[in-house]
Amino acid sequence: MLTLIFGPCTCVIKGRESAEFGRLSASSSARGCDIMDLLHSWGVELAVHLQTKYSQYEGLFGLASTVADLHTTFFFFFPIWFYLRRDTGLRLIWVAVLGDWLNLVLKWVLFGERPYWWVHETRFYGAGPSPSLQQFPITCETGPGSPSGHAMGAAGVWYVMVGLGMLMGLVELVVCMSRVYMAAHFPHQVIAGVITGVLVAEVVSKQTWIYSASMGKYSYMTLFLTSFAVCFYLLLKALGVDLLWTLEKAQRWCVKPEWVHLDSTPFASLLRNMGTLFGLGLGLHSPLYTKTKESTSTTFKMGCIFVSLFLLHLLDEWTFSSENLVTFYFLSFSKSAVALLIPTTLVPWALCWIFKRKREDKKL
Structure with a gap:
């Protein structure tokens, strides 16, 4: 030896x-x-250091990962910004959807490892013991690790909401520490995610057509992005590339089987994003939205925000089985579309109808 x-x-x-x-x-x-072994080993050392020295901040790190998830953008940030500053709300969705779509394509190309399985499979440590990494309910992501989707999504979303500055830097720092602490990503993956997310947000923010896109453009973009991803997947599969290689690793090395969720797979993410984009288009071009967008009072806007957040919370409670993949993906797409219809069309229309009935009753 x-x-x-x-x-x-x-x-x-x-x-x-x-x-x-x-x-x-x-x-x-x-x-x-090679250099990747070194990067991975240093990343594992940092994760162990964070888990050892900053264990009292587990709740904060968990919250940071939750806030950085695009689910929070769609179900919380968007309804607020849509009524405070409509253009910012629209930009949030476009940046989030296009950024996450690009993240999916990059993950398929870069084949990034994740700490929680790499540490068990690597030969880097030889006959010596491997570092002991803790796992958490949000650790066992099933897709490739590079670049970090949470770091990338948070960078794009917070760039849109607050711009480059101290607040965004602080948020990104906590998000990046969170992803490393949870053993879901290596440091170089979260750094790559932040840089890519800012670039996507900068490019998309300069596109003025997104604020007045027709329903045809929403449909075209939804179809194009979905078709490109599926065709790219089939092409790589035809070339002998197994793009679902990470799912087996997640199922093997996750300490609790229930922590491996199908909704974290690449295709589930793709269809959620496409449902979100399509739902935004439907909402903005619905006859119901046309009748309500003239209502600009502060009271009406605050009412729309609070009612939308409440209904979205109820919608979020709706879960479905992943036993049938076709049904699961269809329901994921539909749920995401409805999540955008609620704040853009259904809630303002319902409130307008209620206020109109009250005014008519007073006249009587």
């Missing part, structure tokens, strides 16, 4: 690999200890 030590990197080579080493250069012999 031959042990190689390259700074903090230790490789153990046995049998024929040891004999082979004599015929290889120093650079090629360290193939098992």
Whole structure:
């Protein structure tokens, strides 16, 4: 057995690999200890450090991951911003949807590992013990790890809401620490997510057509983004690339099977986002919305916000079985579409109708 030590990197080579080493250069012999091994090992060390030294902040880190999830953008941030500043609300959806779609494509290309399974499968530590990483209910993401979707989504969303500044930097720092603490991502993955998210938000924010897009454009974008992702998936599969390789790893290494959720798979995320975009288009071009968008009083807007948040909370309680994938994906798409119809059309129309009836009753 031959042990190689390259700074903090230790490789153990046995049998024929040891004999082979004599015929290889120093650079090629360290193939098992490449830069990605180092990045991953440093990331695991940082995760262990955070879990050990900052365990009292587990609640904060869990909250940060929840807030950074695009689910929070669709079910909480959007209804508020849609009535406070309509353009900001629309930009939130476009940035979130396009950013997460790009994140999906990048994940399929980059094949990023995740700490909670990498630490069990790597040969980096040789015969020595592997670091002990804690897992949490939100640890066991089933898609590839790079770039971080939470960091990328949060960067894009907060860039739209508050712009580049100290507040956004603080939020992103906590989100990135959270994803590393939860052993869901390595540090370089969250950094890549932040940079990509800001770039997406900057590019999308400069597109003025999104504020007046027709229903045809919403339908076209929904169809194009979905078709591109599906065709890209089929192409890579035809080339022998297994894009669902991470699901097996998640199921094998997650400490609790119930922590592995189908709704964290790439296709579930894709259809949720497409349902969101399509639902926004339906809401903005509904005859009901046309009748209510003239109502601009502060009382009416506050009422729409609070009622929308309440109804979205009820909608969020609706869950469905993942036993039948076709049904599951269809319901995911439909639920996301309804989540956008509620604040854009259904709630303002209902409140307008109620206020109109009250005015008529007073006249009588």
